[in-house]
Amino acid sequence: MADRGERLVVRAPNHLGEVVLALPALRRLAEREVQAGRAPPLVQVLDWLRPVLELADLPLELVTLTGRRALLRGALALRRATSGAAARAIVLTPSFSSALGLRMAGVCSLRGTATDARTALLTDPVDRAPLLAGHRVNEFLALCGFEPEAPPEAPRLTGRTVDRAEAAWREASPLAAARVVAETTDGPLLGLFPGSNGPARRWPAERFGDLAARLGRAGAFTLVFGGPGDAEITAAVAGRGGEQTLDLGGRTSLPELAGALRSCDLLVTNDTGPMHLAAALGTPVLALEGPADLAQTRPLGPKVRVVGRFDLPCVPCVKNACPRRGAGYELPDAERECMRLIGVDEVAIAVREMLNEESL
Numbered sequence: 001m002a003d004r005g006e007r008l009v010v011r012a013p014n015h016l017g018e019v020v021l022a023l024p025a026l027r028r029l030a031e032r033e034v035q036a037g038r039a040p041p042l043v044q045v046l047d048w049l050r051p052v053l054e055l056a057d058l059p060l061e062l063v064t065l066t067g068r069r070a071l072l073r074g075a076l077a078l079r080r081a082t083s084g085a086a087a088r089a090i091v092l093t094p095s096f097s098s099a100l101g102l103r104m105a106g107v108c109s110l111r112g113t114a115t116d117a118r119t120a121l122l123t124d125p126v127d128r129a130p131l132l133a134g135h136r137v138n139e140f141l142a143l144c145g146f147e148p149e150a151p152p153e154a155p156r157l158t159g160r161t162v163d164r165a166e167a168a169w170r171e172a173s174p175l176a177a178a179r180v181v182a183e184t185t186d187g188p189l190l191g192l193f194p195g196s197n198g199p200a201r202r203w204p205a206e207r208f209g210d211l212a213a214r215l216g217r218a219g220a221f222t223l224v225f226g227g228p229g230d231a232e233i234t235a236a237v238a239g240r241g242g243e244q245t246l247d248l249g250g251r252t253s254l255p256e257l258a259g260a261l262r263s264c265d266l267l268v269t270n271d272t273g274p275m276h277l278a279a280a281l282g283t284p285v286l287a288l289e290g291p292a293d294l295a296q297t298r299p300l301g302p303k304v305r306v307v308g309r310f311d312l313p314c315v316p317c318v319k320n321a322c323p324r325r326g327a328g329y330e331l332p333d334a335e336r337e338c339m340r341l342i343g344v345d346e347v348a349i350a351v352r353e354m355l356n357e358e359s360l
Contacts (some may be wrong), residue, residue: 007090008080011098012045017053018274020280023155025140030059042081051254053087057161070103078105136296152299155280169259187219188355193269194237195230198320201271203288203339205233210241210344216244223248275299284354290338291317309341
């Protein structure tokens with residue numbers, strides 16, 4: 001019988017992509033704790049990201065945190081979950097508040113990166129600088145006490161839980177049109193994700209639209225995905241893409257998005273959390289990259305291809321807002337040059353090659 005004392009608590013990352021990239025570390029932690037006869041790790045996760053860990057179907061116990069700043073409620077929830085027992089904890093976020101929340105919950109042993117002026121809260125501070133030389137998957141593994149791997153392990157979301165998500169998204173009433181398309185289209189079903197948290201990471205929306213229109217004329221059908229804040233972008237893409245394009249921006253929950261992405265033959269995407277989610281689901285991913293440091297955050301998997309202008313002196317800058325002004329290296333305007341130098345022809349050729357479709 002598992003020992004319920006000395007629970008291992010893990011504070012999950014705050015971003016979709018990073019929760020996906022933490023899956024290999026969380027899987028190994030769960031295996032280690034269970035094999036040692038201890039209770040499964042207790043993972044504190046933001047409410048909107050909880051479905052990712054549910055899809056992973058790992059032996060974890062989840063405690064939902066509603067809002068990043070809900071420190072007191074989160075601490076009380078952890079105290080209840082651990083029955084007030086002193087717990088070991090690993091914090092996978094670099095913020096001060098996440099470490100403080102675990103301390104407020106009564107955690108005595110706390111491991112995490114020595115970032116955001118929180119070293120005094122940690123009993124086992126870790127210098128993050130060496131970890132940034134490798135992939136984020138390996139950073140999470142190192143924080144959890146495992147040796148990094150070369151190449152880093154690709155996160156995977158497979159199994160019955162994911163199968164149910166793929167079936168369920170077609171049954172959601174707001175997605176009725178998409179369900180019909182997915183079941184009746186003869187050509188490939190493609191996904192586009194034209195949004196991003198940072199404007200510097202976005203390929204121009206009109207180019208996504210032109211790509212959709214070109215692929216539609218060749219027989220493909222395209223689903224345009226995005227969050228509630230991406231409505232203007234997804235509408236512009238779908239409007240330009242024509243009748244073979246459907247706007248699903250802001251109309252999918254996270255489980256529905258996962259199910260829809262798994263149904264796609266290919267996702268063309270900016271640097272986003274859904275990029276990592278699709279790769280983990282096994283969907284082929286064509287990632288359009290600009291400012292990101294690919295050594296740290298490139299999507300992982302055998303069906304991934306990255307397109308970008310990595311020869312530019314400013315790449316990677318890892319900024320969400322492009323700081324460049326004036327004349328560019330190759331374009332008259334330097335702002336977002338790394339993304340604007342990616343052409344529709346180049347992306348269309350990559351799509352055709354990934355799908356092995358001569359007609360597209």
